[in-house]
Amino acid sequence: MNKPIILVLLYCFSLQLFAGSKGRIHKIDSLNTVLESQDLRDTNLIKTLHELAYLYEFENPDSALILYKKTQKLCDQKLTSSIPVGEQSAYAIFKAQSLRYSGIVYRQKGKYPEAIDYYNNALQIVLDSSLCQNKKKCAKEAGGLYNSLGILQRAQGEYSDALQNYLRGLKIFEQLNDKENMSLAYTNIGVIQYLLKDYRKALVYHNKSLEIEKEINDNTGVAQCYTNIGAVHYILREYDKALDCFKGAISRLDKKKNKALLSKIYINLGNVYKDIGNLDLSLDYYHKAYYLKKETADKKGVSLALINLSSLYNQKEDFLKAIEFGEKSLQIAESIQSLPNQKVANVTLATSYEANGDYAKALMHYKQYHLLFDSIFNSEKNRQIVEMEAKYENEKKMQELEKKDLLLQKQDAEMEGQRFRIYILVAAFFAIIVFATGLFRSYRIKRRSEEVIRMKNEELMQQNEEIAAQRDLVMLQKEQLSSLHNELTDSILYAKRIQSALLPSEQSLLELGKDFFIVFKPKDIVSGDFYWATKVKGWLVFAVADCTGHGVPGAFMSMLGIAFLNEIVRKEEVTQANHVLNLLRKYVIKALNQQSGETTRDYIETEVKDGMDISLCAINETTGEMQYAGANNSLYIVKSQEADADADCRLKEVKPDKMPVSVYAQMKDFSNHTFKIEKGDQLYLFSDGMPDQFGGDTGKKFMYKSFRRLITQVSLLPMEEQKVKIEAELLAWMKAENKQYDQIDDITILGIKW
Template identity: 30%
Template structure:
């Protein structure tokens, strides 16, 4: 009867749009499917597999190809039709086949079809109770033919159904039983959804640590399998866990990774969930504009999908948005939709969760009749859930009781043995030594106790004095540390003053940006600018440099370097960039490189001659990057030697920049490209564990992609990308990037 209902549902679904342009059944094998922009990735999979389907004579391969379509197709109006085709073929082939091996192959596909029917009914029809019969029929076949791989999937769906229906203990029992079955056959693909669902169960039970343990294991197995759909789901779950524990930055990182993966594979339902969860994060941090933007983006997709879980998540997020904007009536309307969908899909936990929120809203809106009706409904459901909780606690107490009872029995038994042994020893002493020897031992023992007491007293006095001394030293260290930090902060103020005032740069280069991010309080990276205006000269100099080291040593070097740059131009009147670098190198070598110290800096200095409309530069180890308006990138020349003592001390070259008005020029140090991070970085395993460098090519590609964005916004994009890449890892070096329009 349920199968007939499903076919009727599909028939109505298929023919409800009279204007649709349906595809040829002769090739596509099923009726009334429509190719749209949203399912173009699905049709790539469908057409590839159907070509193979029509070219083969193997019935087993044909069923496998249909199964490939079902498993990889996202459009819920299409894959159930191919499931019906696979199910009918499997029944027909199994009824005729005499060979046991082939018959079991066909029966396996029949069971998969039943399992898929159950999944469709549970998630798309609003009548989830009908799915359990399909699941159990599938499991019966899989047990009979010993198809453990697919039995794992079916059992997972059964446990998920029981969990949604509030039968939590039964669900946990099946999950653990199925994990043991998976361990027998070592099927990584089957393990991932089991671990994921078990994690979600423990999350509902409030055991966050155990939920994180299972979901993190699920992510690990998903990555091993390479299934992007499942990897995205696990990143989403970790993002939700991070949100619940207040780790908002990490939650954003995980949810954005999930969204990117789902966009790659065209998972419409998954993209909706990711964007909705991101909207919820923005609601929590009171960024209602971005939250509304995400919800507006997914609204048309939500209206088209038949996936009730997606609809439920969307309306819940919209209700939270209204609630945070103090619009209780609109919030109630959306929460009532959530409650209705929760009832349709049999999600008892969600019904209790959202029903409790609506109950408070009814109370605030003074709607006593609705409040009373909902209260009675929630009371009934809470008893159902609480009974499961009582059973869970009782089960735990039974285990604790059995353990404590065995432990107590062991202690009593051991105590009796010890007592018996002591008694035997005592008797032996009385017999062999006698009373006099015992008295002698007592006197000697008393002497040593007294001596130990005196020694212990003296030691306590010494320890007390040492403790006071340690506390005094600790206090002194804390004071010194405060003085050092205050000194470094004061040094930062000095460095900020000595760094070129951005007003000077803005006056000479109206269209520019500076992205400056020191690793520590003070920086070895620096930017410097100077203008020369005489009767014969109108020059503007700009330098971006990376001094040796970072932190306090790097800051001292940067102050020394800027002083020598100013000296070259102001006092020595050197106006060619290469000669400026030559002069500064000589001053550095004479000043600080007497003991073969190789201190100095790498950097770029450009000179814009406004009278001659000409731009020249000199570069030490770092190359300027020129990006044209046509988005072509040129890495300009540089000299492979430092400004300071090095293996090469030749004269620096003077270079000219050929450009068109409107081209972009970027000057940067190595800190951005050398930053560790990216997917897989785990700060708990060490400073760079699991991470990799950002590198220069991705940085240059990023500069190309943003070159047409207004320069005042490019720094924000660079910062966002840097933080997203770095994640929770430490910054490894100072960062300085300067961009300007020529």
């Protein structure tokens, strides 16, 4: 049933492409005719060349560049001759526009240095008052050039430089009262603030853009602004505001003309509902996004939508559905050679197969994930080398194309007489093909009928033999799968023994001489969380970390973390908290071959980085000085009643740095917080497992507010009773009246009383 529908859609799509191509060819022919009839002194010639270059820009960028160069030469000839001041200003603007469009072509080709040169040359012209005397037009062109420079610098990850150029352009557009371009500048500045993690500033600029779009009554622009504002609220976990923005964007859109933007909004809605635990609504919006991506023939978008669906079905524990969508996503990603999509699809499938008990395929996809991880790193280095080689080759091709252009002009007259003969030959050729095709089809139908009869007879004879062979094969495969399952389970159990041996034992923690408790509950057999403690040179150093993922991938990362901490603290004897985290991040990045990424997208997306969140404390046992450094994980301190009677054991939270121990867009040194710790003070280090756990009567997350209240309550009890109370509260939360909630992440809590 599905096959005919797909074929019809593909056929319609090819007709639209063909019609568009014919229209473009007709336009090019018309412009060439105009060129032949115009005098070189006519200023309309330059406009015609611009139009022709723009048409070539998408299908033949090299030809477009040649035409833009012709325009620049014509403008130079005029500017060096004696012409009135008004005409001189017009030709200066024409040349600046031609340089700018050349820069855009080079940017689209990924040749950023050449693009920057063209933009800067254009800026020199429009900022030269002796050349460009039409102040309004020159100023508007300068604003556009600053915007183009900002777009290019954002693509290269140079956010500060991009922001400066966007602000320069905004100042010009404000002076001109150019509302449309002011809105564009505010949006671009908002995206830069988002990339710099200054989300409140991003909201200010996106709201300014929204006000203008409402003023000029541009519904599509309003929808785009609501989408960007909603994305910022989402990253701030202001889910109600995010939902209002995304739904407001949908209400403004023409759903037939804006399918690409609508699909992005549906994905954003799916993400919000997934985070707040409404998996059914999340699934509905992911499906809507998937169908729109298919309608717009966006294969990369289809692959990403399928990954979202697979991940959500994993969370719903419908692993067969998760595998079905994951395999489809991987197939599409491989067909378009999208390595990032292949990487995410493989790790999602590994999780699905592992949860479904198919450990052989889970292991296969984990291996493929790590191969792709290395391949993406190597392909980026190769891209830079290829770009340098392409620059050299392009210069040679440009020279050859200019020579060929002169030769083609001479050949045009000769080709005109040959066209009629070619048309006759082509028509005769197609007539022969049609006749031959008819004969061949008749012959094929006859042969096919004979072949079908022969094959049916053979199939009847082979069926009994095949059934017996298939039965034996199924039995053999069952035995092999059972054996493989046992081997993989034994391997993971052995990995658990290794991980347990690396974690500090309760006996070794007792030897540190402090009253403590540990709540350590892995989600799977092995854990992505770990705790660690040691004594070095009179300092007690201890930590709790949450590594990317859980299960086998998380366990690999946790063992790396333990090994690196032993190297840094025990061997190198580094005890200053923030220095420990700086060195740990350096070791992790080096071990995983990580590097900073780039983005050129107009819409905000996220990328998963392998690494860990961690809180680490170091206490001088002699002086009572305590140091804390954190990567996304807070520290809770409950002061003793004797030391702080008025506070009534009030809980104090020490905030971490908002960056992980891994590669990050804005990496800086971790902060070092110093305190004086008194006898009876209690310290709590933890991962996000318990605050993020779903449960209760409404099926929502436990949340940090409830977790802080629980820590405050149990801090009045002895440490061992605190552990019992916390575990009991967690068990009660996960066991609602009519439903038992599964643990969604590793849970680790370390409490120490000084």
